Amino acid sequence: MVTTQTQQKPARSRRGTGSYDERRIKLAESALRTLGELGYARTSLRNIAANSEFSHGVVHYYFRDKTELIVFCVRHYKTQCMHRYDSVVGESTTAAELLIGFADKLVQTLTAEPSMHRLWYDLRSQSMFQEVLRDDVHDIDRGLEDMIWHIVSRYAELSSARPMVESRAAYSMFDGIFETALRDFLADRPGAVDWIRSQVTSLLPALCAPVESFTG
Numbered sequence: 001m002v003t004t005q006t007q008q009k010p011a012r013s014r015r016g017t018g019s020y021d022e023r024r025i026k027l028a029e030s031a032l033r034t035l036g037e038l039g040y041a042r043t044s045l046r047n048i049a050a051n052s053e054f055s056h057g058v059v060h061y062y063f064r065d066k067t068e069l070i071v072f073c074v075r076h077y078k079t080q081c082m083h084r085y086d087s088v089v090g091e092s093t094t095a096a097e098l099l100i101g102f103a104d105k106l107v108q109t110l111t112a113e114p115s116m117h118r119l120w121y122d123l124r125s126q127s128m129f130q131e132v133l134r135d136d137v138h139d140i141d142r143g144l145e146d147m148i149w150h151i152v153s154r155y156a157e158l159s160s161a162r163p164m165v166e167s168r169a170a171y172s173m174f175d176g177i178f179e180t181a182l183r184d185f186l187a188d189r190p191g192a193v194d195w196i197r198s199q200v201t202s203l204l205p206a207l208c209a210p211v212e213s214f215t216g
Contacts, residue, residue, distance in 0.1 A: 036115030095158040145171035161208035
């Protein structure tokens with residue numbers, strides 16, 4: 001017991017420092033491919049170590065178990081995904097530009113990184129059974145909701161319109177479309193890309209109504 005406590009102290013003392021956090025990010029980025037291929041249930045720290053440049057001991061030093069590592073990986077990846085849409089919102093000067101840019105980004109991430117999104121949906125499903133995952137999954141979901149709402153709000157502004165739904169409803173609709181397209185894409189069903197593009201470009205305008213419709 002004394003030996004175990006001695007081994008754990010360095011990891012705890014380094015939490016929050018720059019070098020410690022940078023190492024965790026590097027480990028997470030190395031682990032993402034294995035996680036995306038195997039999913040939550042079939043992945044262990046040994047699997048991750050075997051498919052990376054890091055030993056099992058190093059991985060375990062920075063992450064106490066696979067749950068902590070997987071949550072960290074998904075949170076890190078999804079945070080990067082959220083920021084990919086900042087340029088679309090910031091650079092679009094018309095509603096049409098924003099609509100096309102948003103659809104293009106969704107198609108790009110769907111086709112380039114399907115295994116990463118599959119891992120996210122796997123983790124979210126597991127959270128219904130494992131309480132330890134729920135707070136982290138909730139936080140990631142809220143971040144994605146904020147991202148979608150930023151797009152919807154900006155589109156409404158550029159269209160001189162107002163959103164007709166609340167942020168959670170808007171996120172649920174886009175998320176449902178994306179998950180459906182992801183399943184089709186992973187199963188090699190034809191038309192997944194065209195379908196998500198057409199649904200997104202139809203849904204976003206449908207969620208907004210002209211400002212005058214809210215008056216009088």
